[in-house]
Amino acid sequence: MDKFDDVDYWKGIILYGLNQATYKIALGKTLLELAEEGNDVVDWSQLSKVYLDNYIKRLKGTHLPQQNNPTRKTKMERIVDSLRKGKINYDTAVIQVGQEAFNDVIPRFQTIGTNKEIVGERFYHFDHCKKLYLHDPTFRIHEEFKQELFDELEARWSLLEGAFTIVHGDWQLSNDIRDIYLVNGYSRTNITHNIPFLQGYQGNTCFYCGEPIRDTDIHVDHVLPRQVIQHDEIWNLVLSHGICNLHKNDALVGKHYFEKLVARNENIMGSNHPWKKKIADALGSTPAKRAKSMWHHYENARIVLRNNYWENSPGYNRETDPFFKRLITKLNNP
Ligand SMILES: [Zn+2]
Numbered sequence: 001m002d003k004f005d006d007v008d009y010w011k012g013i014i015l016y017g018l019n020q021a022t023y024k025i026a027l028g029k030t031l032l033e034l035a036e037e038g039n040d041v042v043d044w045s046q047l048s049k050v051y052l053d054n055y056i057k058r059l060k061g062t063h064l065p066q067q068n069n070p071t072r073k074t075k076m077e078r079i080v081d082s083l084r085k086g087k088i089n090y091d092t093a094v095i096q097v098g099q100e101a102f103n104d105v106i107p108r109f110q111t112i113g114t115n116k117e118i119v120g121e122r123f124y125h126f127d128h129c130k131k132l133y134l135h136d137p138t139f140r141i142h143e144e145f146k147q148e149l150f151d152e153l154e155a156r157w158s159l160l161e162g163a164f165t166i167v168h169g170d171w172q173l174s175n176d177i178r179d180i181y182l183v184n185g186y187s188r189t190n191i192t193h194n195i196p197f198l199q200g201y202q203g204n205t206c207f208y209c210g211e212p213i214r215d216t217d218i219h220v221d222h223v224l225p226r227q228v229i230q231h232d233e234i235w236n237l238v239l240s241h242g243i244c245n246l247h248k249n250d251a252l253v254g255k256h257y258f259e260k261l262v263a264r265n266e267n268i269m270g271s272n273h274p275w276k277k278k279i280a281d282a283l284g285s286t287p288a289k290r291a292k293s294m295w296h297h298y299e300n301a302r303i304v305l306r307n308n309y310w311e312n313s314p315g316y317n318r319e320t321d322p323f324f325k326r327l328i329t330k331l332n333n334p
Pocket of ligand 1: 206207208209210211240241244313
């Protein structure tokens with residue numbers, strides 16, 4: 001078998017990775033910077049801090065997309081956005097990075113293409129959420145090839161961003177819209193307590209396919225993806241089957257579903273439920289105003305999600321959907 005140098009393995013990782021996002025490149029930089037600090041045992045918080053600082057620097061000003069899928073943002077982009085908009089402080093950001101950003105990249109970094117055997121644990125091993133242990137080869141390549149390796153990482157990072165930008169649509173506008181929702185939004189709350197309330201206005205049927213739902217399979221779904229609108233307001237929540245929820249994923253629903261959501265919300269407004277007021281505060285005091293603000297949110301989500309539509313649950317037919325035949329729907333949506 002051929003003998004390779006440590007630096008050959010390193011370049012194999014950096015240049016032949018399956019790069020759907022920039023995580024791996026950022027970790028490469030982080031590892032070299034940690035080697036520069038000279039400690040072979042690294043606290044998880046220090047690892048998180050150096051990694052976060054790399055993204056803060058990278059995402060300064062008008063930055064470019066960090067992953068291939070135009071409808072999503074990477075965990076790191078979301079953390080840095082929250083930090084920049086004052087939703088979280090730096091210490092919280094470091095903790096979030098440590099808990100949420102490394103699940104894939106740390107275990108998978110030492111891979112060439114999809115092969116994990118070749119590199120093994122040449123550069124580090126880790127104790128998840130506790131310590132990272134740098135191995136000698138990491139210090140050696142840092143010592144010998146530092147500038148070349150940093151330059152290569154920089155070039156690779158830019159190359160990926162360029163490639164991602166090509167598949168993304170109106171990146172800046174989409175970013176501005178996400179920022180607005182981020183500032184006005186709030187962190188995830190437990191939404192399952194809304195189930196009995198929603199059942200009353202939706203019936204015990206799935207919002208997307210119209211078939212009955214068993215109690216054991218009720219999911220509360222954000223019609224406009226939470227990833228975009230960043231809140232759990234009741235006007236955007238519906239009940240669905242787990243499988244329908246899964247099919248829809250983070251796509252934008254077809255307009256017929258959104259028309260149904262507008263009608264569903266009018267059913268709530270026609271009641272005397274105290275939550276009426278919350279919907280009126282969020283969307284407006286008249287049916288026309290509420291419909292207008294809802295469609296405004298829909299258009300915003302369309303700009304962010306572009307053509308990532310989810311037309312229909314298999315077999316769904318609006319004409320036969322029992323929701324539209326119900327008395328309360330007819331009464332509240334003349
Ligand atoms: Zn369903």
